[in-house]
Amino acid sequence: MCHEALKYLKKGGPGRDSSSGGGSIINISATLHYTASWYQIHVSAAKAAVDATTRNLALEWGTDYEIRVNGIAPGPIGGTPGMSKLVPDEIQNKTRELMPLYKPGEKWDIAMAALYLSGDTGKYVNGLTMVVDGGLWLSKPRHLAKEAVKELSRVVEKRSRAKPVGLPTSKL
DSSP: OHHHHHHHHHTTOTTSOTTTOOEEEEEEOOSGGGSOOTTOHHHHHHHHHHHHHHHHHHHHHHHHHOEEEEEEEEOOBTTSHHHHTTSOHHHHHHHHHHSTTSSOBOHHHHHHHHHHHHSGGGTTOOSOEEEESTTHHHHOOOOSOHHHHHHHHHHHHHHHHHSOTTOOOOOO
């Protein structure tokens, strides 16, 4: 995906002089891999790879093309499929109790982080994965016991296999 963006950004993008190059890429990560978590090695490995990709491309493309590459690691964001479809209410409530700000973030919080990283205000920021989670990752809570996470994982997997989140359903 980033390599497709590179072709576009090397041309300068709309309203930019093609000789100037530059631009900004923002990858979406998570904070799950900052600490260990039961039965989440697949997600942790994938998000750690996103962070490594962000740092490496920031170095390479910043040097070669003046393209900044940063990331955003959102925490629990209210009103998103990640919260409403995948996380049962009782776990959402328990998570709120452990958050330093006692509430989930809003889509607006992520949008403002992206605006900062992509705009002139963040023009000297490169290779950063900005954590936007209200400080949740700092408290490193152990949300649930191992068996509870195991059962939750089974329920979520069963539900996602029945109807994958975010994928269109076929009418054939």
